[in-house]
Amino acid sequence: MxxxxxxxxxxxxxxxxxxxxxxxxxxxGERTFLDFLGDExxxxxxxxxxxxxxxxxxxxxxxxxxxxxxxxxxxxxxxxxxxxxxxxxxxxxxxxxxxxxxxxxxxxxxxxxxxxxxxxxxxxxxxxxxxxxxxxxxxxxxxxxxxxxxxxxxxxxxxxxxxxxxxxxxxxxxxxxxxxxxxxxxxxxxxxxxxxSHNYVCTMAHQMVRLTGRTEEAITWTPLPLFHFNAIGSTVLCNLIVGARVALYTRFSVSNFWPEIERTEATDVALLAAMFPMLAKAPDNDAMKCCHGQLFAAWGAPFPPDIQAIWKERFGLKYTVAGGFGLSECSLLTLLPFGTEAKPGSSGLRNEWFDVRIVDENDLELPPNTPGEIIVRPRMPHIMFEGYWRRPDDTLKVMKNLWFHTGDIGKFDEDDYFYFVDRKKDYLRRRGENISSFEVENAFRAHEAIEDVAAHAVLDPMGEDELKVTIVLKAGAQLSEESLCNWSIDQLPYYAVPRYIELRSDFPRSPVGRILKYELRDQGVTPMTWDREKSGIVLKKR
The missing domain is CATH 3.40.50.980 (Rossmann fold)
Structure with missing residues (x-):
């Protein structure tokens, strides 16, 4: 194709x-557009x-x-x-x-x-x-x-x-x-x-119409927070465009999911990441059985093929789609038009909105099936970000050769299907939240016992990033991983509290003394790594 x-x-x-x-x-007019916990x-x-x-x-x-x-x-x-x-x-x-x-x-x-x-x-x-x-x-x-x-x-x-x-x-x-x-x-x-811009968010909403095939008969249910671009553009504005209904929920809950689907008569759901396997593996309940076949589709990413298969078989869905790739700066760079068959592991196709290329370190375009940095420019005015607020120098830094450089690694195959490979930037994404290693490290450096810290990702069994902080204490300092984790709960958003903590005498470093985070990522969870989820510490999402 x-x-x-x-x-x-x-x-x-x-x-x-x-x-x-x-x-x-x-x-x-008076048709229902918005449902929030039964208020219409x-x-x-x-x-x-x-x-x-x-x-x-x-x-x-x-x-x-x-x-x-x-x-x-x-x-x-x-x-x-x-x-x-x-x-x-x-x-x-x-x-x-x-x-x-x-x-x-x-x-x-x-x-x-x-x-x-x-x-x-x-x-x-x-x-x-x-x-x-x-x-x-x-x-x-x-x-x-x-x-x-x-x-x-x-x-x-x-x-x-x-x-x-x-x-x-x-x-x-x-x-x-x-x-x-x-x-x-x-x-x-x-x-x-x-x-x-107004046109950017509207364009994203039109792209989601193309991806989801929503019509005014749709009732889309989502617990995704409205401070995310996803819920604003991909659900609320998308459904305004086609005249469909939106059912918003407070925050995701496995136990309340199927009762809400039954109550709202939802036809499709917009979710993220770990929500899909959590629901796929949850015990049966009466509402789930009652709703078998009610949902026409589920949208979101990542949505692994094996989990998609469970959703189709267990819940009676016709479509399970993770058909696009984008960033806050430019969405959607690729998408899979509704009804188009996806190749395993792919994230959509090229589209008419963006010119997307895969390049090497010299910005030379690479052949199909060769990973490289993803760069992009628009084919229409005002369909991607207008730059970084109050940061013209940072905007210029990502516009090398007048192309926006995403800092991510991907590839296209010979049929223009896109595959995300890795993140070039030093950041993490956990359960739908982007986590700044820079900000996490600054928070930990404020602790009087810490000499230096590196925040980095390790891969969990669900295929997502988990946050690990590797720490070097000051000479003579005594500090347990559990007490450090409890301290961080008051300093960090709940999603940025690390799951893993490891205390070391030093980091792997480059010849000029820079911490080699890629080595820490490759080492992952070692025998010396403390795991919050095994400690009994429970985080509250507030």
């Missing part, structure tokens, strides 16, 4: 989030609530081009506020709810928002770093009033945003205008904000 690699530049389909929502409300909202009501919140934000001084940080759990309000921010031409900055301390301060401070909107308990985390956020002026909390004292900034309840004005804000929005900042995992330094 050979596709042409060189196609002419074109305008493509230029769109905005605001236009997508208006068209959907006009066409589908029509297309018209979603648009109306977004308008009310937009006017509420405007009253706080939010205007076109301003960033607004949100630290919110999945909820209907999280959808409404994202759409409201975009209605004003402002820039939505959804922050991972697991962030705390310096991790949170870096992203919130880098975004430069004057208004921050957070769940009441996350608001306390924001207040704790407020003195180090010079541009921060107003904190809006959702839920009960948080226990915050001495905050110099304004502290306001969510109800403050609920204007009675339901008219469309009179703001001109272009496809090239920024819709959001999505922060990277910070692979070689502090995490960076990818500037996402």
């Amino acid at each position: 050979k596709t042409e690699n060189s196609k002419p530049w074109s305008m493509g389909h230029q769109d905005t989030v605001n236009a997508v929502l208006r068209r959907a409300a006009e066409k589908h 909202y029509s297309f018209t009501e979603v648009n109306r609530r977004a308008c009310r919140l937009a006017h509420g934000l405007s009253a706080l001084g939010v205007a076109k081009g301003d960033t607004v940080v949100t630290v919110l759990d999945n909820s209907a309000d999280a959808v409404f506020i994202w759409l409201a921010i975009n209605k004003l031409g402002a820039v939505s900055v959804p922050v991972n709810t697991a962030l705390k301390g310096e991790f949170l301060r870096h992203q919130v401070g880098d975004a430069g928002a004057t208004v921050i909107i957070a769940e009441h308990d996350y608001a306390e985390r924001v207040a704790a770093i407020a003195e180090r956020l010079p541009e921060f002026r107003t904190l809006v909390y959702r839920g009960p009033q948080p226990a915050i004292n001495g905050l110099r900034q304004d502290l306001l309840p969510w109800a403050t945003l609920l204007s009675d004005n339901t008219s469309e804000p009179d703001v001109e929005i272009k496809p090239s205008d920024l819709a959001m900042l999505i922060y990277t995992g910070g692979t070689t330094g502090p995490s960076k904000g990818c500037m996402i």
Whole structure:
């Protein structure tokens, strides 16, 4: 199934989030669009609530081009506020709810928002770093009033945003205008904000229509967090485009999965990584049996072929797809059009949106079936990131020879099927979360007993990265792995707390003294490695 690699530049389909929502409300009216734990909202009501919140934000001084940080759990309000921010031409900055301390301060401070909107308990985390956020002026909390004292900034309840004005804000929005900042995992330094235009996120949603074959009859269920680009573009906006329903859930639960599928009458699900094998191997329950054959498809990656086979046989699915490859900076570089047969191990085909090449260290293109770095350029305007927020030098660094260099290794075969090979960048991905080794190492270096640290990946039996930190203690220091792990729980987001810890006298190093992380990765779990999952320590996802 050979596709042409060189196609002419074109305008493509230029769109905005605001236009997508208006068209959907006009066409589908009072049909249900959003279901959250049984509360249902029509297309018209979603648009109306977004308008009310937009006017509420405007009253706080939010205007076109301003960033607004949100630290919110999945909820209907999280959808409404994202759409409201975009209605004003402002820039939505959804922050991972697991962030705390310096991790949170870096992203919130880098975004430069004057208004921050957070769940009441996350608001306390924001207040704790407020003195180090010079541009921060107003904190809006959702839920009960948080226990915050001495905050110099304004502290306001969510109800403050609920204007009675339901008219469309009179703001001109272009496809090239920024819709959001999505922060990277910070692979070689502090995490960076990818500037996402309206047209980019809309293009990604159109790509997902191509990949999933969704129609207005679909009911897509997902527990994926709305601070991820995946849930925003691939599910919510995708279904707005086709007029389909979205059922959002708080956070993934094996025991509640099938009861939710039964309750919502879902036709397809959008999941990630370890969710697939966990459900495939879970015990039977009545809801699962009742729903046999109800789900038409499951989408997500990675989705290994053997686990796909279990889903089809055990749950009666027709389609199980992991048909694409992309990054926050550019998605989707490859995709498998709905109904196209995948080759084992592949992640989609070339598409009309992007020119993707595999090159050597000199940027010379490599022949089929030869691994090399993945580089990309768009074939249409505003379909990939507009650069890194406030970081022009970092943007230029990845644009060598005017091609975006992904830092990842892949290959195409002779039929243009794509295969991901490895990560060139020094980062990890665990259960859908990008983890910055740079930030993890900085957190551990703050411990008074640690001389040096290396955070790196080791492969677990499910085929995912697990985080290991290898540590050299200061001379004379005494410290157990378990006490160090317990210390890190208060310093790191739950997903960045390492599973494995190993204490050593030194690291493998290069002739100039640099730690050779590839050797640590190759050594993996050694007889001297401590394993958190065998220790009985349980992490809470807060």
